[in-house]
Amino acid sequence: MKKYLIIGNGAAAVGCIEGIRSVDKAGEITVISEEKRHVYSRPLISYYLEGKTDAERMKYRSDSFYDDNGCRVIYGAKAVSVDSSAKRVKLEDGTELSYDELCVAAGSRPFVPPFAGLDTVEKKFSFMTLDDALALEAAITKESRVLIVGAGLIGLKCAEGIYGRVGSITVCDLADRVLSSILDADCAAVVQKRLEEAGISFMLGDTAERFDGDTAYMKSGKSVEFDVLVLAVGVRANTELVKNAGGEVNRGIVVNEKMETSLPHITAAGDCAEGFDASIGANRVLAILPNAYMQGHVAGVNIAGGSADLGSAIPMNSIGFFGYHIMTAGAYEGEMLEERSDETVKRFFVKDGLLRGYILLGETERAGIYTALIREKTPLDTIDFELTKKVASNAIFSREIRRKKFGGVV
Amino acid sequence: MKRVYVNEEWCLGCHLCEYNCAFANSGMKDMAFALKDKKIFPRIHVEDGDKITFAVSCRHCTDPNCVKSCIAGAISKQDGVVKIDRSKCVGCLTCVLVCPYGALAPGENGTMQKCELCLENSCGEPACVTGCPNKAIVYEERGAAE
Ligand SMILES: Cc1cc2nc3c(=O)[nH]c(=O)nc-3n(C[C@H](O)[C@H](O)[C@H](O)COP(=O)(O)OP(=O)(O)OC[C@H]3O[C@@H](n4cnc5c(N)ncnc54)[C@H](O)[C@@H]3O)c2cc1C
Numbered sequence: 079m080k081k082y083l084i085i086g087n088g089a090a091a092v093g094c095i096e097g098i099r100s101v102d103k104a105g106e107i108t109v110i111s112e113e114k115r116h117v118y119s120r121p122l123i124s125y126y127l128e129g130k131t132d133a134e135r136m137k138y139r140s141d142s143f144y145d146d147n148g149c150r151v152i153y154g155a156k157a158v159s160v161d162s163s164a165k166r167v168k169l170e171d172g173t174e175l176s177y178d179e180l181c182v183a184a185g186s187r188p189f190v191p192p193f194a195g196l197d198t199v200e201k202k203f204s205f206m207t208l209d210d211a212l213a214l215e216a217a218i219t220k221e222s223r224v225l226i227v228g229a230g231l232i233g234l235k236c237a238e239g240i241y242g243r244v245g246s247i248t249v250c251d252l253a254d255r256v257l258s259s260i261l262d263a264d265c266a267a268v269v270q271k272r273l274e275e276a277g278i279s280f281m282l283g284d285t286a287e288r289f290d291g292d293t294a295y296m297k298s299g300k301s302v303e304f305d306v307l308v309l310a311v312g313v314r315a316n317t318e319l320v321k322n323a324g325g326e327v328n329r330g331i332v333v334n335e336k337m338e339t340s341l342p343h344i345t346a347a348g349d350c351a352e353g354f355d356a357s358i359g360a361n362r363v364l365a366i367l368p369n370a371y372m373q374g375h376v377a378g379v380n381i382a383g384g385s386a387d388l389g390s391a392i393p394m395n396s397i398g399f400f401g402y403h404i405m406t407a408g409a410y411e412g413e414m415l416e417e418r419s420d421e422t423v424k425r426f427f428v429k430d431g432l433l434r435g436y437i438l439l440g441e442t443e444r445a446g447i448y449t450a451l452i453r454e455k456t457p458l459d460t461i462d463f464e465l466t467k468k469v470a471s472n473a474i475f476s477r478e479i480r481r482k483k484f485g486g487v488v
Numbered sequence: 489m490k491r492v493y494v495n496e497e498w499c500l501g502c503h504l505c506e507y508n509c510a511f512a513n514s515g516m517k518d519m520a521f522a523l524k525d526k527k528i529f530p531r532i533h534v535e536d537g538d539k540i541t542f543a544v545s546c547r548h549c550t551d552p553n554c555v556k557s558c559i560a561g562a563i564s565k566q567d568g569v570v571k572i573d574r575s576k577c578v579g580c581l582t583c584v585l586v587c588p589y590g591a592l593a594p595g596e597n598g599t600m601q602k603c604e605l606c607l608e609n610s611c612g613e614p615a616c617v618t619g620c621p622n623k624a625i626v627y628e629e630r631g632a633a634e
């Protein structure tokens with residue numbers, strides 16, 4: 079009977095467990111979970127603050143998940159080192175666990191730049207875990223002036239989460255626009271305007287350099303007074319376990335299509351791993367939940383003796399603020415084609431007759447049809463692309479293709 | 489497993505399936521009362537092409553993108569049927585981003601809806617198919633069982 083060990087207890091770990099069990103019903107699975115919680119949906123922490131969900135409904139899988147899958151979970155335990163030749167993992171308390179197959183699904187951690195005077199700030203938080211969200215919730219009042227450092231996905235989701243529960247929200251970022259990792263300047267301006275209309279203030283192209291108690295001194299020379307500070311500058315992949323064991327790491331743990339690391343019998347999946355991004359043809363960390371689950375699943379199937387590979391992974395995001403939805407996918411290269419109305423923007427990026435990427439603001443119906451055009455590399459001259467730009471529709475395909483999609487098992 | 493399949497040549501574009509779907513999932517006994525003067529949120533959508541109309545609903549994919557991608561773990565596959573627990577959904581639309589068929593859309597409260605084959609509502613089999621006047625959608629076994 080094989081012994082599987084999984085480090086981490088997020089979406090990638092769940093994918094790994096379900097992947098293993100799709101092949102091997104009997105092997106022994108042990109999960110090491112630093113967080114002392116049943117697996118929950120990390121992206122839901124802002125929705126929790128908004129009151130759209132609660133700790134019970136945030137559970138990513140049912141209470142009986144581990145029992146149903148015959149897993150032993152060690153809560154509150156941290157793996158500190160891996161010995162790949164002895165096939166053993168050491169925990170912080172000194173316990174050693176042996177494995178036949180190891181999956182590192184350790185996710186990422188907040189990156190906190192070495193700000194001068196940060197230790198003088200009384201109420202400061204990251205926004206990565208449910209515990210972070212609960213601590214932030216306990217610190218805010220209707221009067222709090224909140225400064226969020228970072229106008230990326232996490233910083234802005236945090237802003238939406240606490241909106242209406244605090245006095246004011248200011249968001250600063252060294253980048254000159256919001257959501258700079260997924261939006262171009264024009265689209266970012268559209269989103270920023272909506273957030274400003276809701277009452278959120280921005281200081282872009284500017285960031286905190288130094289803190290003194292409740293004051294942030296900015297790069298521009300301005301200063302901001304606040305009661306609560308949220309640091310959402312960015313995240314770093316947890317690569318150390320594999321790196322110190324002698325495995326190849328870059329920004330993330332380097333993996334192949336089967337999620338194997340450079341070390342034997344060690345796979346990695348999720349935010350800690352750097353897998354192949356088909357949209358740029360190179361390895362990169364794709365820190366999104368769907369990717370974490372899928373990578374975990376692929377790793378699980380393979381270590382259990384089955385065969386799976388990741389196929390065509392691309393960056394993609396669906397994020398909304400105050401009911402205004404944003405979707406992005408692929409790479410923004412090639413010719414840009416735009417459809418615009420007062421409330422909506424759609425940008426398509428076309429190169430070599432293929433859809434390479436898109437940005438959709440405000441109109442996202444059936445967008446998965448666009449995503450599939452990118453992933454499946456559908457030649458645009460085989461579909462009605464003029465219609466496609468206006469609405470995402472299955473009418474763009476030939477009758478033959480439609481017959482396959484809607485008349486067969488897919 | 490039985491699924492809903494489309495015979496687009498036969499579709500009249502009458503949208504009756506949308507009404508039957510909304511009614512079957514309304515939990516009400518009277519169709520006029522359930523739907524009259526209300527915006528309906530059906531789980532099947534008639535798409536209008538140039539010279540063609542056809543009804544699209546969830547394909548209950550063998551390897552469903554939506555299940556793997558839902559950030560809340562709200563979508564699952566049970567005995568081949570892809571189901572959604574709407575109480576867990578937060579309306580992030582990630583499932584819409586990944587479904588290649590455009591088969592999910594928000595319902596009246598902003599949480600996602602999708603076809604669950606009417607297996608758990610009062611209809612017991614897909615109401616869209618039962619009510620289609622021209623057999624443009626059928627509910628049958630095709631291809632390999634899972
Ligand atoms: C506020 C926020 C909003 C987000 N919104 C979205 C969104 O809308 N859509 C989307 O797709 N993605 C979103 N994401 C990203 C998404 O949450 C991640 O991509 C996903 O959770 C990654 O899953 P994972 O399993 O790889 O890692 P994680 O969920 O980070 O899980 C890793 C686990 O490993 C544990 N661990 C780490 N090191 C050790 C160790 N040494 N020993 C034992 N345990 C360890 C950690 O405690 C953690 O529980 C969001 C993230 C945040 C923070």
Ligand code: SF4
Nearest residue numbers: 546547549552554587
């Ligand atoms: S919602 Fe879409 S992806 Fe999910 S099972 Fe149905 S057709 Fe497949």
Ligand code: SF4
Nearest residue numbers: 558577578580581583
């Ligand atoms: S909209 Fe709801 S069902 Fe769809 S991915 Fe988000 S939480 Fe899941």
